Amino acid sequence: MEWFTADDHELARFVLQRGIAAMYVLAFVAAINQFRPLLGERGLLPVPRFVARVPFRAAPSLFHWRYSDRLLRVVAWSGTLLALSVVLGLPQSGPPWVPMLVFLAMWGLYLSIVNVGQVFYGFGWESLLLEAGFLAAFLGSDQVAAPVTVIVLFRWLVFRLEFGAGLIKWRGDKVWRDLTALYYHHETQPMPNPLSRWFHLLPRPLHRVEVAANHVTQLVVPFFLFAPQPLASIAAAVIVVTQAWLVLSGNFAWLNWLTMLLAFSAVDDDVVRGLVPALPVAGAPADPPVWFVVVVLAVTVLVLVLSYWPARNLVSRRQKMNASFNPVHLVNAYGAFGSVTRRRDEVVVEGTLDDDPGSAEWRAYEFKGKPGDPRRVPRQVAPYHLRLDWMMWFLALGSPAQYTWFTRFLLRLLEADPATLRLLRHDPFGGQRPRWVRARVFRYRFATRAERRDTGQWWVRTEQGTLVRPQDLATLRGR
Structure with a gap:
């Protein structure tokens, strides 16, 4: 044959x-x-x-x-x-x-x-x-x-x-x-x-x-x-x-x-x-x-x-990117980065053990893959897929579809849920429940060679604003 x-x-x-x-x-x-x-x-x-x-x-x-x-x-x-x-x-x-x-x-x-x-x-x-x-x-x-x-x-x-x-x-x-x-x-x-x-x-x-x-x-x-x-x-x-x-x-x-x-x-x-x-x-x-x-x-x-x-x-002028035309995902359309973002924003999630969020000492949760601490060098994780880290990138783009899961994510942090914390690189509270959590937005850019030599930082970041104001367990459970 x-x-x-x-x-x-x-x-x-x-x-x-x-x-x-x-x-x-x-x-x-x-x-x-x-x-x-x-x-x-x-x-x-x-x-x-x-x-x-x-x-x-x-x-x-x-x-x-x-x-x-x-x-x-x-x-x-x-x-x-x-x-x-x-x-x-x-x-x-x-x-x-x-x-x-x-x-x-x-x-x-x-x-x-x-x-x-x-x-x-x-x-x-x-x-x-x-x-x-x-x-x-x-x-x-x-x-x-x-x-x-x-x-x-x-x-x-x-x-x-x-x-x-x-x-x-x-x-x-x-x-x-x-x-x-x-x-x-x-x-x-x-x-x-x-x-x-x-x-x-x-x-x-x-x-x-x-x-x-x-x-x-x-x-x-x-x-x-x-x-x-x-x-x-x-x-x-x-x-x-x-x-x-x-x-x-x-x-x-x-x-x-x-x-x-x-x-x-x-x-x-x-x-x-x-x-x-x-x-x-x-x-x-x-x-x-x-x-x-x-x-x-x-x-x-x-x-x-x-x-x-x-x-x-x-051949369509309205070409779809990464589309499946049937529910069993056979013979699909593919594509990536039809548009390129010009600036990088990151959502930084923080918590505190203090009762008063206005005068609290806030500590950041570190993710396994996405940028956080400006001094930390990014990891090589592919071909493995860190799904939470990827969704945090979409969250920073301002996609409303991400807010539902993110609210629940903050709730799990307030509960110190062990399974959720294992998705992270570092829990600043060692498994203890924080009193409050919040999310701020920072703009990140790579440090220049001179900045890297002078400060040791991989990233340079500036605060852009607040995505989620301080929330406690009672407030998020009531949503």
């Missing part, structure tokens, strides 16, 4: 299956660590309230049957173990139906989490991981060659991801068109990493070159993913290099890491073998069973039909 198989993509399948599974491990571990205080029974946006008002057909999830924190842990741990088995290559050693069922189970379990995750799971890389996991289910096992249609569908996914991101930038903020976006982006991105300040302080002409190179990579290179070899492999290499550049300059959860893995769908074994002659040659695989061919072709037709909506979105 030469027409059905891609015999020269064994390395691509190896990377796709194990790499996507590794991203699922991270996603499920993040759910184990963060879901309960954010979305659990006593979470900031409790799942039981969500499923009571949103029907199953709009957000399919196991948790419409029932939700409990214990069931969430069962789902997340089950997904983690399934994903680890793929990373180790165990399902791939059996017939093709084994990895198929494992990946579909992972996809279904994570879909159940995402569809009740509300704003804390409203990120494009959630849909990307779901779509990638679904496609990976049909890559087969080591006993058969990878189906060529699935390899092409992975390339179509990378094309939508890159080309969609390029179009949303070009159509969006003028700073992408005049090549000045990176005058601001490294400083104002949601969660800078240890190298972001270094990137920000690069000469401005180099920033313009970076933006121009980004346009070429996202608006031109993706077309070559469908070109003959070695052009397709070269296009994949360009995408991997540019995504690695983004990994070095910021924290975007698993978005860049997963994109690099998906780009391997365009990498040909012979091209890699020309660079690495020691790459082992796989033996001739057996012909795939008829049932597997039928299933893969049916899935291919399904994806092609569902591609109508994201393809139409690409």
Whole structure:
């Protein structure tokens, strides 16, 4: 069945299956660590309230049957173990139906989490991981060659991801068109990493070159993913290099890491073998069973039909960014940073043990990833995802949708809720209940080289105002 198989993509399948599974491990571990205080029974946006008002057909999830924190842990741990088995290559050693069922189970379990995750799971890389996991289910096992249609569908996914991101930038903020976006982006991105300040302080002409190179990579290179070899492999290499550049300059959860893995769908074994002659040659695989061919072709037709909506979105003047056109997150629209913020505001949350808030000594809560103490160097946390820290960035932008959960977050701080405090880097009260909490807004910018030498500070900040005046437990419980 030469027409059905891609015999020269064994390395691509190896990377796709194990790499996507590794991203699922991270996603499920993040759910184990963060879901309960954010979305659990006593979470900031409790799942039981969500499923009571949103029907199953709009957000399919196991948790419409029932939700409990214990069931969430069962789902997340089950997904983690399934994903680890793929990373180790165990399902791939059996017939093709084994990895198929494992990946579909992972996809279904994570879909159940995402569809009740509300704003804390409203990120494009959630849909990307779901779509990638679904496609990976049909890559087969080591006993058969990878189906060529699935390899092409992975390339179509990378094309939508890159080309969609390029179009949303070009159509969006003028700073992408005049090549000045990176005058601001490294400083104002949601969660800078240890190298972001270094990137920000690069000469401005180099920033313009970076933006121009980004346009070429996202608006031109993706077309070559469908070109003959070695052009397709070269296009994949360009995408991997540019995504690695983004990994070095910021924290975007698993978005860049997963994109690099998906780009391997365009990498040909012979091209890699020309660079690495020691790459082992796989033996001739057996012909795939008829049932597997039928299933893969049916899935291919399904994806092609569902591609109508994201393809139409690409050519639309009102292009949607990170949109799902169906509740199971298959064949989505992608994109990022259609607009770039020019200034960075941060919400600093403080508490005090004193009875009088007017003369109190206030101490700041420190978050694990987002900027706080001006002397603290940002962490490298990606590909892990700190969901609370990301939502604090949106809160500082003034989004009204964030206020409900933030009010409950302040309440949990007043209660010294242990699960909530574990989401933070530092509790200034060591588990003791504060008497009052408040939230102030500061404008942050990176310290110049001279300021860094003189003060030791990574950031320079100035107060902008108060977001939440001092609140006590009785007041917030009464809301």
